[in-house]
Amino acid sequence: MFDRIFGNYLVKTGHLTRKQLLEIYDEQECNRVRLGLIAVSEKLMTIEQVDEINKLQAVMDKRFGDIAISKGYLSNKQVDHLLNQQGNVYLVFAQTMIDNNYLSMSELEEILLKFQKDFGYTQSEMDILKSGDIDRIVALLLNMEDQLVREVIQMFIRTAGRLIDYHIFMKEAKEIEVFDSELLSIQELKGSHKIFSAISANEDAMMSIAIGFAGSRFIQDGEDSVDAMCEFLNCVNGLFATKKSTEQLEFDMVPPEYYLEQKSLTSKKMYVVPMVICEKEVDYIIVCDNDVTITD
């Protein structure tokens, strides 16, 4: 995620053009080797085992390495070895930028220090950002007390990263009472806690992320896109409910709904997390244990 956040910072501060940044991302993508491929080439797993895990990942909120361990295909030590082989996403990004002579190593270090100062991060927080560990990065960026809300957002980002766009990243979350939506997909969870979640975006963005999720042959208009994003919310919330069931928390999923016209959402305490998915801006809205009113 930090490659995206820092990449945008570089464009905003004039160190890179948008075109250069996109070129770096393309090249970086070509350089990224999937864990399964490394496992096969290192003869630690068979192609069939890798396929099996890829399929399981679509319905389980678990990393490739975790499933491989639980299936007995890999040991902890072997997963660590594969992760080392795969390399850190941010470092691949930095390396690509330097190899293309867009920035020198010393310029990069200088800009990183400026970034750290601009956002007030400590060195250990910078280390978290560069680590590639989504849960720790999200926790740092959200900087919120409410653990349940944080966990839902982490689940959303992990699931979107797996099912829609690996390069999803979030911006600063806001706590508000009123939110005016664009196209809107919503779902509620009821039970041990009441959790309302929603995705709002303009039609162009909603179409892009829906196509990323369901495929272009199934998404033809705005209504298809909000419907597909309802299904995506259903996946996120289902995975969240499964995870919390191990902590004796029970959730019932309410059928998701969508709105094609602008709505105003009101609640005592509502979090809005701007995200960039498939290069488009969308808002993820989350409310926990408070009522939400939806009006025209």
Add this chain to the structure above:
Amino acid sequence: MAKILIVDDSRTSRRILRTLMEENGYTVVGEAANGKEGYDMCKDLEPDVVTMDITMPIMDGLESLKLIKQYRKGIIVIMVTAAGQQNKVMEAIKSGAADFITKPFEPDRVVKTVFNLINK
């Protein structure tokens, strides 16, 4: 070829399932957007297989399944579910559902499940 009825409140999911079924030679005789519609269409269209989403408005998949199995015991009902609904899936199996498939759809698994149940 077997006749399929798709019951799901999501038009995207219905479209994906219809495409998968038709591409594999099955006839989709109808689509319903909730459990009540699904039950009514089941009586009218006499499908061999029903794919039944669990979480739907008006009437959920579990209630619809129970009504359908009361109406015709031998019909094959496959539950469709997101993760996080294990209890409901278990209840559905106890109530006569033949199997379940999960969202987001994994095409091979969907087709294999339908094929295996029809050719049992």
